[in-house]
Amino acid sequence: MTDISIADAVDVYLERKALGDPDGSGAGTYAANAESVLRRWVDWLVAEHDLRSVSALGPDQMRAYAEALRARTDEGTYAASTARTYYAVVRAFLSWCVRSGLRDSNPAAAEDVTAALPPTVDGDAGSKPGWTADRRHVLERHVRERAIAATSEDRDRETRRDRLREYALIALFLYSDVRGSELFRVPRDDRRTGAIWDDVDFYTGTIRVLGRSQRLEEVVLPAAVRTPLRRYRVALDPPSNDWPLFPTRHAPSIARRVREVLGERGHDEEAIDALLAGSTATELARERSIAPPAITTEGARSVLKRLCREAGLEVDGDSLTPRGARDDSRGDGRYRREATSSSPALRASVMERSIVVSTSREGPGSIIDLPARVVRSEERNADGEPGPDSETDPEP
Numbered sequence: 001m002t003d004i005s006i007a008d009a010v011d012v013y014l015e016r017k018a019l020g021d022p023d024g025s026g027a028g029t030y031a032a033n034a035e036s037v038l039r040r041w042v043d044w045l046v047a048e049h050d051l052r053s054v055s056a057l058g059p060d061q062m063r064a065y066a067e068a069l070r071a072r073t074d075e076g077t078y079a080a081s082t083a084r085t086y087y088a089v090v091r092a093f094l095s096w097c098v099r100s101g102l103r104d105s106n107p108a109a110a111e112d113v114t115a116a117l118p119p120t121v122d123g124d125a126g127s128k129p130g131w132t133a134d135r136r137h138v139l140e141r142h143v144r145e146r147a148i149a150a151t152s153e154d155r156d157r158e159t160r161r162d163r164l165r166e167y168a169l170i171a172l173f174l175y176s177d178v179r180g181s182e183l184f185r186v187p188r189d190d191r192r193t194g195a196i197w198d199d200v201d202f203y204t205g206t207i208r209v210l211g212r213s214q215r216l217e218e219v220v221l222p223a224a225v226r227t228p229l230r231r232y233r234v235a236l237d238p239p240s241n242d243w244p245l246f247p248t249r250h251a252p253s254i255a256r257r258v259r260e261v262l263g264e265r266g267h268d269e270e271a272i273d274a275l276l277a278g279s280t281a282t283e284l285a286r287e288r289s290i291a292p293p294a295i296t297t298e299g300a301r302s303v304l305k306r307l308c309r310e311a312g313l314e315v316d317g318d319s320l321t322p323r324g325a326r327d328d329s330r331g332d333g334r335y336r337r338e339a340t341s342s343s344p345a346l347r348a349s350v351m352e353r354s355i356v357v358s359t360s361r362e363g364p365g366s367i368i369d370l371p372a373r374v375v376r377s378e379e380r381n382a383d384g385e386p387g388p389d390s391e392t393d394p395e396p
Helices: 006-018 029-049 059-074 080-099 133-152 157-175 223-236 251-264 269-278 281-287 297-310
Strands: 206-210 216-220 336-338 352-356 367-371
Touching (some): 029 059, 059 080, 080 133, 157 297
């Protein structure tokens, strides 16, 4: 087995991670986030153990590293979850070394080694495996900062929409009680075709979904979800309210839906071919208000996996999963109720409303059009919080 230095192996590992998805938004972000952790670890090995070789690294050094992280936690420099995240980054790198044939085993995986890590705090006791409060914060901060950068910088419209889409998706995973099977399309279940914008009521701060009971339920959307979701909707600009919250980007699926709907509308094959010859299926779907299919639950998991990788969140090479993302300390079902028969306010086009203003502004009984954000600035939603379009809503 050819021996190489740990520093050189880290260089190759980070390069491979950076090139893992060269066409994806934020490609190489995982490498950027993991690099600082791995570089500090390499420097620590040299300073504390004069160790530079991949093959020479053993459980004793990794146990010492775990103990060093615990000491930093005890002195208050790191949170316990932060220390464990740093160790997980190193452990993922060593797993890659094993898969690449640089080592026979992972010295960071032994039970007596990991036992030296700081224990999880009480606040993390209810978290699913791999998820901690710190990791949720890292992921949310990663997508939020990219969304802010995309909207403040001179970025193309598609990039802005993609970043806002990712932010909205992660916010729903982290802060709402909505399940993946209620948001996305389940291929083997004809009833679960994915949530659409007609299901969202920004005024009351709820989303209507098909629950496990197979009945429609309304789920409360906290402010941490409403803000990114509302901004994503503006960027997406759906041509109709039956548009999915998260439409698929699979071109054949969109083309198949366009052909099907145009056929139902009376177009023959020759006319459909002519229309598709002049526009892409995606363009035609928007032009003719033909809602594409929603992404599938598997597609959503793939997005989360990529974003976790880009944010530097891996657990021994495995990304975190949607099921564990939500903080269940609030109790499942607490923010759910059976759907009412009233229509969501979004159907009534809440983005703009007419109101009567005071005489001091426009004269007696004047009626003007103002954005819904201003109209409802003093209203309260079903949670008793300021209205979803209130000026008090937090910025991302």
